[in-house]
Amino acid sequence: MSGNLDDIVGFKQLFLKLVKNRYFVIISLFLSFALAYAYNRYSTEYFNVETSLLFKEDNRLSTIQLYDNSYNNNENLENKSLLINSYPLVYKTLEDLRFDIAYFLEGNIKITETLYAPFILQCDNTSKLKGKRFKIKYVDDASFIFIDLSTKNEQKRRFNEKFFIYGEQVNVQYNINFKVSNDDIPTTIVKFQNLKDLALKYKQKIKIEKIVKESTVMNISMLTRDEEKGVVFLNKLVDNYIEDEINQKNLASNNTIRFINDQLEEMSDSLALIEQQIQQYKNTNKITDLSLKAQSIYTNIVSLETELAKAKTLNNYYAYLEEYLGKGKNLESISVPTSFGVNDVNLTSLVNQLIEIQIKKNILIDGGQVNNPAVNQYNRQTKQLILNIKEAIKTSKKANNLLITDYNSRIYKMEQSLSSIPEVEMELLNIERLQSISENIYTFLLQKRAEAKIDLSSNVADTKVLERAINLNKKAAFPNKERTYIIALLFGLLIPIIYLIILDLLNNKVLSKLDLEKLTNISILAILARNYSGNTLLSNHSPKSSVYEGFRALRFNLNTLNKDNSSKVYLITSSVSGEGKTYVAENLSIVFAKSGKKTLLVGGDLRRPKLYTDFGLNNNLGISNYINSDLDYRKLISKTNISNLDILIAGPLPSNPSDTLLDPKFSLLMQKMKDIYDVIIIDTPPLGLVTDALTLMKYSDINLYVVRQKYTKKAMLNYVNDMHQNNRLGKIYTIFNDLNENTDIYGYYYNYGYYQENEYFSKN
Known part of the structure; x- marks a missing residue:
């Protein structure tokens, strides 16, 4: 159950990170969809055209019984498939259709192949033109521009100074004749192709497969740039195959008739x-x-x-x-x-x-095998x-x-x-x-x-055309526009997600309560919102501010732990300086004092004392003076302008702070303070730098370990975990400090309007 909850929390955390970076997500999606649109708009479109054939079972060729009962029907279908896609048949089909001459219409962005060009080329011999490309631009009714793309040679041709008449034959170089079909003539590119190479390309395009496993119906399909051209090719290919099939059947009968005619002529x-x-x-x-x-x-x-x-x-x-x-x-x-x-x-x-063996062999050879x-x-x-x-x-x-x-x-x-x-x-x-x-x-x-x-x-083909290829003007098979946009959506979201995941992997700071819970098994006692006011002390804050409410929640949780009033000394520490331990100690003291508790704030950090500056005091007289002289402890206590709150300042830096805290006089001092005050808050040096905090923990009832969002390094928590497992930290809890007010305890973006400002709402 806990694992499922963590997964849900992790998903929500990722989702709300995307919400926070929504402009980045929007830009990513916009760019992805823009690229998808450009890809769909300017990619060469390919259309799927198809036809289906029914092959009769137990085929016979004329008077011969070509296939006996042992002949495998699947083998028969495979052989027929090879024959349909055989090089000779494909070559003949392309030759019949004159596909060696290809026409392309030139657009602003891309060039589109077309079957029906605005003019028709008639060439006596294309062998010398193989591989050549020409561009023909219509100028006006009397002239056109003829460009040889291989040499960039450009000629403007006129027609004997006469106006151009549609349907009139025009003679240009290379002995090419063409007729213009209409007066709206786009720039056209004419390409002369090698039929052998073209036949090999078409063979690779043709796909033949069974429609149903146990049937003898085969589907023939191909992807083509010009749908109409593909339709014409497939239908002609099928017609040529059926014609060839009948011719093969008639071959034996024709040979028989030829032999008999020779005999009859002699007789x-x-x-x-x-x-x-x-x-x-x-x-x-x-x-x-x-x-x-x-x-x-x-x-x-x-x-x-x-x-x-x-x-x-x-x-x-x-x-x-x-x-x-x-x-x-x-x-x-x-x-x-x-x-x-x-x-x-x-x-x-x-x-x-x-005869059967020879036909099988010829099918394989004609199929290029x-x-x-x-x-x-x-x-x-x-x-x-x-x-x-x-x-x-x-x-x-x-x-x-x-x-x-x-x-x-x-x-x-x-x-x-x-x-x-x-x-x-x-x-x-x-x-x-x-x-x-x-x-x-x-x-x-x-x-x-x-x-x-x-x-x-009586010979008829064993093949019947079930559905001829037709031009349905359907959408292109490639590119698949819907799939392209779906992929764009996925990539548009995936890029920010990957970016955020990489940032998380590279990040070495604690970012959320979820991070803190994963990194340590020390319970979280409170979460404190970020202080944007610049005022360190709560006495300068609105009582209804989110910062104030956070410390009230901390006080409430401590009181809950101390129902029997057995705990009155609270020690505040952290891993390194800058995480807010002094800030937490000061303001926790204030909220206890505001609740009517007689509170003492102890400056246990003898190395870098700071309490006195926040409360407008001086550091001339404090704990270090008391240990090293016979001063009356009452002279060490400083009053503040906050009712019920006193401060025991650290004093001047001693020569050996650790030894000072180990002095028996300090132990007596702390005992006296317990007798006088209801609550004692001890501010200590960072736990990860010196042992002073560990020394002071023997005087505390509850220890509070401060972790600051986006500041405390994850590696620091390993040290604290080790000491906690070795029972060196006593009764300890963590405080998650400086949480962005737009982020809840799990890192979600949150707006809670109960307070005068956007308040932090603790799930505790």
């Missing part, structure tokens, strides 16, 4: 030539149709030869596949076996795995898959060649049965047989091409 030429041969043969040999027997044999042979041709087509695909693998390029674009009717499950699975360990792993997997595919091709070709051999054998047997057919009819049969086989193969290829085209036209 078309063959069919045309065969058709001519048949017609020519019929005309020459005067024959129209085959006999029924020939037709029957012909049909069977054509059927077998069609299957034979299909088997040979498969061998063509195997040859194509081996050649493609041998090149080792664009492996993700291989036409899959199923596109050509190859039903080899093992080969199809291996090709799909190869060439050194990613996964790339090396994918390369190793690719080599192994190529070996496995080649082995599978050998197995498939072997099985396919067995079919070809079987078809050839069966065809040969059928051909033997044609020996009974006339030679003319036999020749026609061979030609028509070749035509039928070619037509069947041609039809087969047409069917496969149609399937590939249908597949191509």
